[in-house]
Amino acid sequence: MSRPALGLLLSLVACDAPADGRAAWLQTTLVLDNQVFLDTDPVQAHAKFARMSLDRYAYFRGTLPQFARDLGEGGGAGRAASRFVTAATADIALIGDPHPENIGSFRGADGALVIDFNDFDAATYGPYTFDLRRLALGMHTAGVVLELGDPEALVEAAAAGYVAEILALAEAGGTGTVMAAGGDHGEILNYTLRKAAEDGGLREELTDYTRIAADRREVFFGEVEPGVAWQAGEHAMMLAADEVEAPTPAELARVAQVLAAWPASLHDPSVMSPGAGVLKGASRRFGAGIASYAAPRFYALLEGPTPALEDDLLLEIKQVYDPAPLPGVTRLPGRPFADNGARVVAQQRALQTTEQDDRLLGHASVGGASYRIRDRSKFQRGVDLAKIAEKLAEGDFDEEDLEVLADRAGHLLARCHAVARRQSGARGLSAIAAAVASDPAGLVEETVDFVGEYAPVLAADHDRFLAALAADGPSLGYLRRP
Amino acid sequence: MTLFLAFVLQSPPGPAEPLQAPEVAAEEPTEAVVEPGEPVGAVVAEPVREAALAVPAQRAAPVAVAESLTAGERAALRRAARRELLLDPGEVLQNQWPSTPYCNLDPRGKDVCMTMDSELFAGFRHSVLGGGRKFSEFTLDRAELGTQLWWKPHWRFDTGVALRVEAVRSAGPQSLIGIDGNSLVMRLGQAYGHGAVHLGPIDLGVRFGQIPERWIEELEKGYDTRGVVALASERVGMFDRADLGASLTLSGWKGRFDLDAAFTNGEGRAQQELNHGKNTTLIATVRPWRTRHARGPIGLALHGMYRDGSIGVAVDGVGPGRNHRAGGAISFQSPWAFGGVEYVRAFGLSARPDLVSDTVGAWASAYALQPWVGLTAKYDFVRQDLATTGSQAHVATAAVFSDVFGYQFRNRRRVRLYAGYQYEGYGPAAGPVPGAPEAANTHRFMLQLTAQGLFRVL
Numbered sequence: 001m002s003r004p005a006l007g008l009l010l011s012l013v014a015c016d017a018p019a020d021g022r023a024a025w026l027q028t029t030l031v032l033d034n035q036v037f038l039d040t041d042p043v044q045a046h047a048k049f050a051r052m053s054l055d056r057y058a059y060f061r062g063t064l065p066q067f068a069r070d071l072g073e074g075g076g077a078g079r080a081a082s083r084f085v086t087a088a089t090a091d092i093a094l095i096g097d098p099h100p101e102n103i104g105s106f107r108g109a110d111g112a113l114v115i116d117f118n119d120f121d122a123a124t125y126g127p128y129t130f131d132l133r134r135l136a137l138g139m140h141t142a143g144v145v146l147e148l149g150d151p152e153a154l155v156e157a158a159a160a161g162y163v164a165e166i167l168a169l170a171e172a173g174g175t176g177t178v179m180a181a182g183g184d185h186g187e188i189l190n191y192t193l194r195k196a197a198e199d200g201g202l203r204e205e206l207t208d209y210t211r212i213a214a215d216r217r218e219v220f221f222g223e224v225e226p227g228v229a230w231q232a233g234e235h236a237m238m239l240a241a242d243e244v245e246a247p248t249p250a251e252l253a254r255v256a257q258v259l260a261a262w263p264a265s266l267h268d269p270s271v272m273s274p275g276a277g278v279l280k281g282a283s284r285r286f287g288a289g290i291a292s293y294a295a296p297r298f299y300a301l302l303e304g305p306t307p308a309l310e311d312d313l314l315l316e317i318k319q320v321y322d323p324a325p326l327p328g329v330t331r332l333p334g335r336p337f338a339d340n341g342a343r344v345v346a347q348q349r350a351l352q353t354t355e356q357d358d359r360l361l362g363h364a365s366v367g368g369a370s371y372r373i374r375d376r377s378k379f380q381r382g383v384d385l386a387k388i389a390e391k392l393a394e395g396d397f398d399e400e401d402l403e404v405l406a407d408r409a410g411h412l413l414a415r416c417h418a419v420a421r422r423q424s425g426a427r428g429l430s431a432i433a434a435a436v437a438s439d440p441a442g443l444v445e446e447t448v449d450f451v452g453e454y455a456p457v458l459a460a461d462h463d464r465f466l467a468a469l470a471a472d473g474p475s476l477g478y479l480r481r482p
Numbered sequence: 483m484t485l486f487l488a489f490v491l492q493s494p495p496g497p498a499e500p501l502q503a504p505e506v507a508a509e510e511p512t513e514a515v516v517e518p519g520e521p522v523g524a525v526v527a528e529p530v531r532e533a534a535l536a537v538p539a540q541r542a543a544p545v546a547v548a549e550s551l552t553a554g555e556r557a558a559l560r561r562a563a564r565r566e567l568l569l570d571p572g573e574v575l576q577n578q579w580p581s582t583p584y585c586n587l588d589p590r591g592k593d594v595c596m597t598m599d600s601e602l603f604a605g606f607r608h609s610v611l612g613g614g615r616k617f618s619e620f621t622l623d624r625a626e627l628g629t630q631l632w633w634k635p636h637w638r639f640d641t642g643v644a645l646r647v648e649a650v651r652s653a654g655p656q657s658l659i660g661i662d663g664n665s666l667v668m669r670l671g672q673a674y675g676h677g678a679v680h681l682g683p684i685d686l687g688v689r690f691g692q693i694p695e696r697w698i699e700e701l702e703k704g705y706d707t708r709g710v711v712a713l714a715s716e717r718v719g720m721f722d723r724a725d726l727g728a729s730l731t732l733s734g735w736k737g738r739f740d741l742d743a744a745f746t747n748g749e750g751r752a753q754q755e756l757n758h759g760k761n762t763t764l765i766a767t768v769r770p771w772r773t774r775h776a777r778g779p780i781g782l783a784l785h786g787m788y789r790d791g792s793i794g795v796a797v798d799g800v801g802p803g804r805n806h807r808a809g810g811a812i813s814f815q816s817p818w819a820f821g822g823v824e825y826v827r828a829f830g831l832s833a834r835p836d837l838v839s840d841t842v843g844a845w846a847s848a849y850a851l852q853p854w855v856g857l858t859a860k861y862d863f864v865r866q867d868l869a870t871t872g873s874q875a876h877v878a879t880a881a882v883f884s885d886v887f888g889y890q891f892r893n894r895r896r897v898r899l900y901a902g903y904q905y906e907g908y909g910p911a912a913g914p915v916p917g918a919p920e921a922a923n924t925h926r927f928m929l930q931l932t933a934q935g936l937f938r939v940l
Contacts, residue, residue, distance in 0.1 A: 021835035024803035028794025028833045031756070072914045074866025074873055075837035081872075081910060081917035087612025090914075090921035124656075127915045325656040328914030328922060332609065332617035340658045368661070424615050431613070477795040481754065 022077075023464045026066065030465075031478045033065045036321070037294040038478050044286075044294035046474035050230045051239055051293050053469055057101075057145045057385060059462045060138065061290040064097050064122055065324040066461070067137070070454070071130060072327035077457045080450050082129050084443045088431035091331070093350055093420035094131045096122025096323050097291070098413050099138030100405065103189075104382035105181075105196035106357035109268070113193050113200075115179035115408070116352045117416065118382055121292055121372075122323040123347030125331055125423040128432055132162055133450050135413055139406045140451050141458065146389055148399050152448065154406040159447035161410025163440045169418050170433035176415030178353055179408065186404030187397055188388060192381055200379030205314045209244060209283065209299050209376075217309045219281035219301050221246050227287070233470030240287035247284045247298060255282045255298050258317055258364040262373050265345060265362035267355055276313065278303040285316070295319045299376060314376040315360060319369050320344050336423055339363075341370035351416040574778040574817070575893040575936070577703060580678035580687025581736045583632045583640055585938055591637040596940035601626045603709045605900075605930035612920035623930075624709075625649035626671060641677035646670070671751065672724050687731040692751070695721050696729060696742045697787050697809070700767050704783055704813025706820040706892070707847045707858045709932030710900045711879045714843025714862035715826040720807060722750035727761070740767040748791050748805060757802035759792030777817035778889060785811040787826075794833045803835035817889050819848035838868045853885035858900070872911035879904045881928070893936060900930040 030049070031038065037045035052062035070078035095102070095117050104118040136155045143151025169176050179185045181193040199205075211220045225242035247255065259279060263272055280301045288297055297318045304311035320340040337343035341363030349355040360375040374380070383405070391397040418429035436443050468476055551559075575584065585595030603624040609617050628646035635641070648671035653660030661667055674691030698716055702708055715721050727746030733739070741764075747754075748761035765787040772781040791805035809826035827840040847858035859880045866873040881902025887895050904926040913922035 021803060021830075021837075024794060025834045025836075028756070028803060031795050032833070069832075071916075073832055073834070074839060074870070074912070075832070075834045079870065079911065079916050082915075083917060085915050085918035085921065087918060087921040087923075088614070090613055090918065091615070127918070127921070129915075322657045322659055326914060329656075330611060330914075330922065330924070331656070332611065332615050333619070334656075335653070335658065335664055337658055338663070343658060368659075370658070424613065472795075479756065 020464070022461070023468065026461055026464055027468050027472075027476050029066055029069065030063070031476050033324075034294070035478070038475065038480055041294060041296075042475070042480055047237065047239055048290070048293040049469060049474045049476060050232070050237060051290055053232060053466055054228070054230070055145055056459065056462045057141050058290050059465055060141045060458060061097075061099065061101070062293075063458075063461070064134075064291060067134060068130070068324040068326050070457070071133070072329065078133070078450070078454050080446075080453060082127075082446060083439070084435045084446065085127050085129055086431065086435045088422075089129075089428075089435050090127050090329070091125045091423040092128040092131075092417050092428045092432065093347060093422065094122075094124050094126050094128070095120065095347075095351060095413065095416060096124055096131070098131050098135045098409070100142050100383050100409060101385060102382070103409060103412065104380060105193050106352070107196070107200060107377065107379035108354050109356040109359050113181035113196055113379065114353045114357065115185060115189050115193065115412065116357055117412065118380065120344045120348040120351065121320055123344060123351065124323045124326065125336065126326045126329050128417050128428065130326065131413060131417065132159065132410075132447060133454075135162075135409060136447050136451050137454060137458065139409070140455050142385055142388075143402065144455075144459075145385060146392060146402070148402060150399070152452070153399075153403055155448050155451045156444060157403045157406035158410040158413075159444040161407035162414040163410075163436060163443055165411040165414035166418060166429070166433055166436055167440060169415070169429050170437070176419055177411045179412065185408050187401040188383065188405045189408055191391070191396075192383055196379050196381040199381065200377055202378070203310070204378040205376050206312060208242075209314060210281075210301055210312070212309060215309075217280065217301065217312050219283045219299065220244060221283060225287075232466065232474070235469065235473040237474070242288070243286045244283040244299060245286065247282055251284060251296070251298065252282055254366060254369075255279070255300055255317060257366045258371050258373065259300060259302075259315075261364035261366065262362045265342075265364065265373075266359075267349065267361070268359065271359045273305050276303055276305050280312065292318065292320075295321065313360070315373055316376040317371050317373050320363075320372045321370075331423060339365050339370040341365055341372050344372045347420075350420040574890055576779065577699070577893065578737055579676070580731050581680075581685045581733050583634075583642070583678075584630070584936070585632050587632060587634040587640060589637055591634050591639075593634045594940065595632050595938055597630050597632075597936060597938050599628045599630075599934065599936035601628075601932075601934040603930065603932055605928055607929075608927045610925040612918075612923055622649060622666065625666070628672070638680050639677065640680075641675070643675050644672060646672040669751075683735045685731075685733040685736075687733070688728065689731075690728045692724050692726050693729050693744070693746070694724050696731070696744055696763070696765055697721055697785075698723060700740065700742075700765060700783075700785055701811055701813055701822070701824060704781075704815045704820060704822050705845060706815070707845065707860070707881075707883070707900075709898060710858065710881055710883075710902060710928065710930050711860055711862075711877070711904070714824055714841045714864065715807075715809065717843075717862060717877070718839075718841050718864050720826050720828050720831065720839075720841065724751050725749070725761070726755070738769055738772065740765070742767075748793050756794055757792055757796045759796070759802045761789055761791040761805070763787065763789040763791075763807075775817060780816040781814070783811075783813045783815075785809075785813070791830070793830070803833060804830040805835070806830055818852070819846070821846040840865050840868065847883075849889070853888040856883045856885070857881075858883060858902075866912050870911050872909040874909040875907065875912045877904065877906045881930075893934075895935045896932060898932040900928065900932070902928050902930070904928060 034045055052059050070076035098117055102117055102119040105113050106116050107113050136158050139154035139158045140151045143154045165177055208224050209220055210217050221244055223243050227238045227240050230237050230239050263269055280303060282298050282300045285297045285299055295318055300315045300317055302313040304313045345361055345363045358375050362373045364371050388397060417432060422428050584597050587593040587595060601624060605621050607619055607621055626646055626648045630642055630644045632640055632642040647668045649666045650669050651664055652667045653664040672692050672694055674689045674693045676689045678685055678687040698721055701713055725746040727744060729744035732741045744763040746761045749755055767783055767785045769781050769783045787809050789807040792802040793805040794803050796802045806829040807826055811824040813822035823844045825842045829838055831837045831839050841864040843862040845860040849856045862877045864875050881900040883898050883900045886897040906924040908919035908922050910919055913919050915921040
């Protein structure tokens with residue numbers, strides 16, 4: 001209850017310091033950022049918070065909006081000024097959330113496998129240092145979770161890779177680093193490409209999410225991977241890891257509407273021959289992602305080019321929402337995209353190696369909700385920290401391989417920023433190169449210093465988050481109206 | 483107690499005689515052109531006006547009804563008298579709640595009126611930002627429609643209901659989720675019941691519902707150029723224009739002093755209550771100098787406020803984050819010029835309980851050639867985070883303006899056009915890109931239209 005303020009003295013107010021203001025801010029902003037889920041699907045919203053609590057990297061993945069506030073708002077914990085930003089570098093095309101597990105493989109229109117960023121839900125326009133610092137922090141957090149001896153080395157490798165790519169592009173031009181299969185991109189990315197080729201060629205996605213019965217392929221409902229038991233204080237639940245369930249009639253109708261609108265958004269509509277888009281079945285996927293854990297996600301099984309079962313297509317349909325706001329950033333015009341589906345697809349095509357890394361990439365807007373559709377093929381395989389941990393334990397990977405991954409990620413990010421067009425129209429390279437050229441090593445040092453200051457904040461916030469879950473449960477104290 | 487009841491229940495002042503028409507025969511309403519500066523309906527009300535000028539402005543003029551007038555003519559005279567707003571058409575209408583409503587309700591009680599008002603701020607803006615970015619657009623900064631019903635069941639008591647709808651973009655800032663793209667939609671800005679008790683020189687008023695922010699309401703009495711830029715504290719988000727709650731106002735000697743106490747959820751217009759805490763706000767306003775000129779009131783007002791607030795979800799064992807405010811202001815109004823200074827400090831802002839931020843705003847506006855040419859200037863300075871050096875931002879605005887109607891009709895009808903320039907600048911650690919304040923520094927060239935009106939419909 002509020003206390004009557006009879007004194008009206010600033011000294012009284014100054015004494016009214018909150019016990020842990022950061023905890024209050026964290027809990028409030030997490031609720032506000034997820035209010036749409038807390039109101040419309042509280043079960044999944046609670047599961048998202050629970051999923052975020054499993055380790056520090058999961059918490060990092062689920063708190064991009066908090067990171068954005070810390071960098072952009074007055075009083076934010078990450079507002080370290082940069083010497084390498086200019087007005088011209090303030091509207092660069094951003095990945096939005098370029099952390100290591102958002103890197104993966106794609107099989108392009110020419111059949112070649114390449115490495116690219118694979119999650120553009122947060123793609124937007126803003127200062128390039130936002131992405132660079134996010135990548136560096138992600139590398140550091142991965143290093144901590146993997147219990148590496150020197151996580152800071154990953155930060156330096158990522159920043160150095162970024163700077164090297166920018167300088168190389170500025171000097172020689174061209175399209176920048178392309179990480180295609182057949183080249184040497186370090187053990188981890190080489191492994192990712194190898195496994196993508198194997199699993200994609202075997203159509204493993206059909207094995208996982210469909211079954212053949214009586215010469216008909218149907219969608220599968222059930223657990224693909226077992227769930228995870230979660231508990232915090234008195235609160236407990238089972239978290240889905242990879243589970244598919246039958247959609248409700250309304251959801252199935254929605255999937256059909258999305259699929260009807262989707263072909264118009266394809267980069268090359270001829271990729272879908274007549275009859276290829278016939279819907280054979282759909283399932284609702286649970287347990288995927290972290291930031292998008294609670295977002296409705298469906299798998300749609302399509303006929304494919306022929307009646308043969310082997311060429312059936314599996315698409316992922318995911319509802320997409322606004323990216324994390326960058327406080328104070330002015331965009332002219334303020335609404336560069338019609339909706340979030342269009343935004344995600346446009347930025348993915350602009351930032352990836354080719355516009356057809358995913359030939360089936362598209363979007364649709366139905367009933368005010370916006371969806372991104374992609375090929376659910378196992379040719380699209382992401383970097384996975386759990387797999388890296390396993391390989392580290394087996395001795396197949398070592399810490400040096402993580403540094404190479406960080407370096408490659410830095411190169412990749414820089415190429416994305418340099419080649420894609422700023423919101424104002426020009427490519428990003430000239431603006432970034434002009435900002436960096438005077439002291440490239442300084443940008444690396446500055447990025448390392450930023451992570452050195454901010455990583456402890458992230459760690460402490462993770463602890464606060466766990467305490468909040470134990471005290472208030474996975475609703476974080478949100479009072480949902482019936 | 484007996485004396486109090488006797489005071490309350492005493493007979494209202496006013497003549498015991500029936501309404502009298504003026505000695506001049508009433509004229510039928512004509513289609514005569516209304517000259518600029520003349521209130522609409524003046525022709526119809528002319529016979530009544532002579533008698534109205536002879537009595538205090540707060541009371542409806544008693545009209546002598548000559549025996550030669552027909553019943554219809556007498557009814558027309560009464561309707562004309564009722565259609566006039568509270569004050570004489572030559573008087574400046576002011577927001578004097580709870581002392582006085584907008585309508586000339588019968589001082590003897592048992593009367594009713596209804597007003598309708600609208601407000602529009604529309605403009606054209608050419609913005610130039612760092613990095614070679616330029617952009618032009620037409621904007622609609624405000625479009626509101628309000629209505630108020632007033633009843634006066636007893637001569638010491640009036641009550642009523644106020645509703646106000648406002649236009650707002652369906653997608654929030656940086657959001658792509660809107661209605662039919664990003665259409666302008668109407669939402670409820672204010673909705674509350676109100677009542678006021680008049681006890682001699684003391685007026686006691688209460689509001690209940692989605693009530694206006696009283697700090698903004700008080701300061702804007704001395705701020706004449708809201709159409710081009712908001713008060714500093716509103717612009718930086720220290721106050722929302724309305725919130726769910728209740729307020730109590732004690733006003734003495736027709737606004738010589740006002741004491742306001744408000745109790746609100748604290749989440750503003752666009753969010754439901756998230757915690758068990760409530761905002762408690764106290765505002766004191768004193769008008770030590772107030773005089774009446776033939777062209778309108780002149781006054782100096784001093785304002786002070788404190789808010790004990792909370793925002794966001796409660797953290798177990800600690801409670802929700804603090805969201806306090808403390809501030810003061812001086813404002814001056816006259817028929818020729820307005821001016822003022824406002825200072826507000828926030829203890830907790832943007833859901834950050836630890837953040838301390840402050841802002842100061844100064845404004846001045848004056849007619850150079852009334853009503854055709856006026857000048858306005860405003861300067862707002864904000865320190866986004868007192869703990870961070872270089873976190874200041876400032877906005878400087880200068881404009882010329884021209885009115886269609888004069889100052890006299892300020893709150894009844896206004897059509898004003900501004901042409902001006904605004905600069906928004908950031909310190910090295912302020913703005914969205916620390917280290918590159920030029921990324922957010924903005925030059926704006928503006929044409930802004932303010933159109934507002936208030937009239938009585940019942």
